[in-house]
Amino acid sequence: MIKEPKTLMLVGFMGAGKTTVGREIARQHQSLFIDVDSEIERLANQSIAEIFVARGEAGFRELETQVLSEVQTFNGIVATGGGVVERSENLAILEQSPATVIYLHGNLESTISRLLLEGQRPLLQEKSAVDFFNLWQQRDPKYQRIANFTVETVGKTPERIAAEIVALFSSNEDELALLQLRSEIDAFDRQIFQLIEKRMQVVSSVAQYKKKFDMKTVQQPRMLKMRELLKYDFEDSKDITDEMIDQIMSILTTSAINKENEQLKR
Numbered sequence: 704m705i706k707e708p709k710t711l712m713l714v715g716f717m718g719a720g721k722t723t724v725g726r727e728i729a730r731q732h733q734s735l736f737i738d739v740d741s742e743i744e745r746l747a748n749q750s751i752a753e754i755f756v757a758r759g760e761a762g763f764r765e766l767e768t769q770v771l772s773e774v775q776t777f778n779g780i781v782a783t784g785g786g787v788v789e790r791s792e793n794l795a796i797l798e799q800s801p802a803t804v805i806y807l808h809g810n811l812e813s814t815i816s817r818l819l820l821e822g823q824r825p826l827l828q829e830k831s832a833v834d835f836f837n838l839w840q841q842r843d844p845k846y847q848r849i850a851n852f853t854v855e856t857v858g859k860t861p862e863r864i865a866a867e868i869v870a871l872f873s874s875n876e877d878e879l880a881l882l883q884l885r886s887e888i889d890a891f892d893r894q895i896f897q898l899i900e901k902r903m904q905v906v907s908s909v910a911q912y913k914k915k916f917d918m919k920t921v922q923q924p925r926m927l928k929m930r931e932l933l934k935y936d937f938e939d940s941k942d943i944t945d946e947m948i949d950q951i952m953s954i955l956t957t958s959a960i961n962k963e964n965e966q967l968k969r
């Protein structure tokens with residue numbers, strides 16, 4: 704059971720949101736928060752980037768292990784650094800500590816775009832996209848191994864992720880299994896709606912085109928063709944039935960037609 708843990712450790716790839724979500728859990732749950740990277744900077748009196756330059760990655764990892772062993776019994780939320788799984792000493796600390804470990808799982812694409820916006824991680828400067836992909840593949844099973852619970856973060860706001868984690872505190876073992884699955888479903892739902900939002904933006908551009916060339920909003924052959932192609936592509940799927948395609952496409956096309964009519968004032 705994850706019941707009001709004394710220590711809650713967040714692990715995950717750099718940029719997964721450990722620091723942001725950790726602070727938010729502390730705010731929602733009124734607990735203390737500590738960030739391993741910030742503690743390392745305090746200890747060395749240097750920024751992470753400066754530590755990497757002055758002591759190399761190996762020197763940074765030494766400090767990381769030192770701080771991790773100190774915070775393993777911290778009474779509150781601990782955001783670890785993305786590379787905490789790089790050293791076997793750290794894995795042993797996390798496996799043996801009484802802390803509850805939560806893996807913030809995302810996808811490489813959204814994580815890299817966030818990191819590029821920030822541009823502060825030393826490893827980001829020196830690694831190629833392929834290196835990053837390999838690092839992701841190599842670290843992912845390690846985060847999984849040490850985690851008591853994995854939270855799917857794709858498409859969710861930090862507030863939403865934090866609320867999901869706070870909800871775990873009062874759940875028993877059986878409920879946790881269900882919450883784990885629901886965390887995945889919620890992430891898919893958010894991705895589906897984000898895609899629908901993007902689809903509607905394209906619909907807007909189609910409306911402009913139709914206005915320019917004085918075309919009708921509803922193009923019946925096109926509507927039929929869209930469904931026909933989807934049914935063909937998913938004909939082997941047991942879950943995506945023709946009926947489901949008709950129902951979902953009906954909602955999507957009705958919303959699109961309404962939007963086009965509104966834009967074209969028809």
Ligand SMILES: Nc1ncnc2c1ncn2[C@@H]1O[C@H](COP(=O)(O)OP(=O)(O)OP(=O)(O)O)[C@@H](O)[C@H]1O
Nearest residue numbers: 716717718719720721722723784785817859860861
């Ligand atoms: N769920 C989210 N949705 C959108 N943006 C997010 C989300 N989580 C984090 N971010 C943004 O992504 C960036 C990286 O987040 P954060 O610093 O919390 O990652 P981290 O896991 O602590 O990384 P590191 O391992 O490098 O310390 C920040 O700009 C933050 O605002």
Ligand SMILES: O=C(O)C1=C[C@@H](O)[C@@H](O)[C@H](O)C1
Nearest residue numbers: 717740751784785786824825
């Ligand atoms: O993923 C990593 O190896 C790192 C992540 C950051 O949290 C920092 O600890 C540092 O930039 C290294």
Ligand SMILES: [Mg+2]
Nearest residue numbers: 721722740782
């Ligand atoms: Mg961080």
